[in-house]
Amino acid sequence: MKIEKNKSLKKFNTFGIDVRACKYVELYDEEDLKKILSADEFKNDSKLILGGGSNILFTKDYEGLVIKNSIPGIKIIFEDDKSALVKAGAGVVWNDLVLFAIEKNLGGIENLISIPGTVGAAPVQNIGAYGEELMNKFHSLKGIYFETGKDAIFEREECRFDYRNSIFKKELKGQFVITYVILQLIKNPRPVFNYGTIKNELDKQNKENYSIKDVSEIIAGIRKEKLPDPAVTxxxxxxxxxxxxxxxxxxxxxxxxxxxxxxxxxxxxxxxxxxxxxxxxxxxxxxxxxxxxxxxxxxxxxxxxxxxxxxxxxxxxxxxxxxxxxxxxxxxxxxxxx
Ligand SMILES: Cc1cc2nc3c(=O)[nH]c(=O)nc-3n(C[C@H](O)[C@H](O)[C@H](O)COP(=O)(O)OP(=O)(O)OC[C@H]3O[C@@H](n4cnc5c(N)ncnc54)[C@H](O)[C@@H]3O)c2cc1C
Missing domain, CATH: 3.90.78.10 (UDP-N-acetylenolpyruvoylglucosamine reductase, C-terminal domain)
Structure with missing residues (x-):
């Protein structure tokens, strides 16, 4: 664990705002996270969990400890004929999880392709796009309370998902760090394309049936056209x-x-x-x-x-x-x- 002082956050937020974190650490597992949360050295510091920095506007230097959550790993932990439970570390890039699901033909999150950020932040604002929201395929998540260092599991109802909202963006904001997320994805999926111009674009391909990969590629293309690339703007x-x-x-x-x-x-x-x-x-x-x-x-x-x-x-x-x-x-x- 390397604690860095006076660290520039310019590269860690997609607005590219050049503020500084008084203290900064990048963590890859729950044990290190618990050590940091219980350490006397950081007890009085305010703490900010940072994923990909794609839903943050920094207006000043952060006078506490920024914890970059980089917990890795994607795996299928259970499956039956109809669905599979996929568990991913909070630090996994969200789009990598979407591509993993598409590659395994597991449906439900393909319309959420190309959303920047991490898996751990996805439940925070119940990410959504093109007629889908995370909550529709969410199973549960695991995390740790800042104050007590205790683990907790949240099932769907407990997350109080709403439009771009959840308990983690409201009551538990700044008090709980998400470490793992489990999604329930569908086998033999039927793509959802009755939103915006997706169907028109698909029709141009003149196919009888469309796969979730076809739909995801159309959406990725539309997003590229419409939204500025944070690497450029x-x-x-x-x-x-x-x-x-x-x-x-x-x-x-x-x-x-x-x-x-x-x-x-x-x-x-x-x-x-x-x-x-x-x-x-x-x-x-x-x-x-x-x-x-x-x-x-x-x-x-x-x-x-x-x-x-x-x-x-x-x-x-x-x-x-x-x-x-x-x-x-x-x-x-x-x-x-x-
Ligand atoms: C070009 C562009 C397009 C986008 N399109 C969409 C879209 O279509 N739909 C959509 O919903 N969003 C969209 N977003 C917003 C953003 O991508 C999502 O909100 C994403 O989930 C943020 O992830 P992040 O890891 O970057 O979170 P960050 O910006 O790092 O953090 C966001 C908030 O979540 C908290 N947080 C982060 N990780 C954790 C964790 N592990 N535990 C607890 N709290 C945590 C942070 O403290 C912060 O308050 C877009 C952003 C960009 C730049």
Whole structure:
């Protein structure tokens, strides 16, 4: 275990913000994690678990201990005729797990291809894309409480998954580290392609049947077109969540903006694409200093060159103000701000 001091986090967050961690350690197993959590040396330090840094905006140096979770390993731990339980270490790159599943023809997470970050962070915000969410194939997870160093297992219900949310992003934020995740994936899978333009793209291939690999490749291609590559342009994907509003407000807005898109949620609210609201307020492609709004997807805030996290935060603030003034809708951040 190597404790580094005053470590730059520029390479460890996809916005590429150059802040420093007072202390930094990279860990590869639960035992070392427990040693760190119980060590007197770090008892009074605030602690931040870092995965791939793709859902984080740093606005200042981190005055505590950053623990980069790199616990490895993917394996099938149980299978029957219908499904397989796949266990992965929290430090596994999420996309590697997706590719593992596709290669074994185990279905359920192929639509979540190309989402950056680690397996351990995936339950934190119940990652989702193209009509799928992690919670749909989630079995359980293991982790450790910071305070007591005790292990705990969480089954699906206990995680309180919601749209880009879970108990780990709310009540247990900064108190619990996820070490392993188990997913229940489907044998002889049927791909899900009734979302967005996936079906149109598949039709161009003129095949009778589509595999999960076909669908994943289409989605990976669409994502590459639409989203900026963090290796080239700093970003953390969607900066805001899609707001859910009452039907009455939606109907009011529809009078003034007949083209406003909205989708009914299971709780009978209407979900509005935040990107549409932001674009309508004229922000798409705008740049203030070294912070900007992506020109192909207004939900993504980007950095140009050396940007402070606070520049991004100020831009986000201005966007929120104009959306509330125009539509009476309050946007909330999907990205974790530190
Ligand atoms: C280009 C781009 C596209 C994206 N597209 C999507 C998308 O389609 N759908 C989607 O849902 N997200 C998307 N994201 C957001 C991001 O990829 C996911 O939220 C991802 O799960 C974050 O993983 P990470 O390892 O980078 O987490 P980090 O950014 O390192 O951490 C995020 C939060 O989780 C906590 N955390 C991390 N690991 C653990 C752990 N092991 N235990 C406890 N807490 C932990 C951190 O403390 C932090 O609060 C996108 C991001 C980018 C840059």
């Amino acid at each position: 700093g970003n953390a994907g969607s900066f805001f969540k899609n707001p859910e509003i009452d039907k009455s407000l939606f109907l009011e807005l529809k009078k003034e903006y007949p083209e406003i898109p909205g989708f009914t949620t299971p709780c009978d609210k209407i979900k509005i694409p935040a990107g549409w609201l932001i674009e309508k307020c004229g922000w798409k492609g705008k740049r203030i200093g070294n912070a900007g709004v992506h020109d192909k997807q207004a939900l993504v805030l980007v950095t140009y060159g050396n940007t402070n996290g606070s520049d991004i935060l100020s831009l986000a603030c201005e966007i929120k103000i104009s959306v509330i003034k125009t539509f009476g809708i309050e946007l909330t951040e999907e990205v974790n701000i530190y």
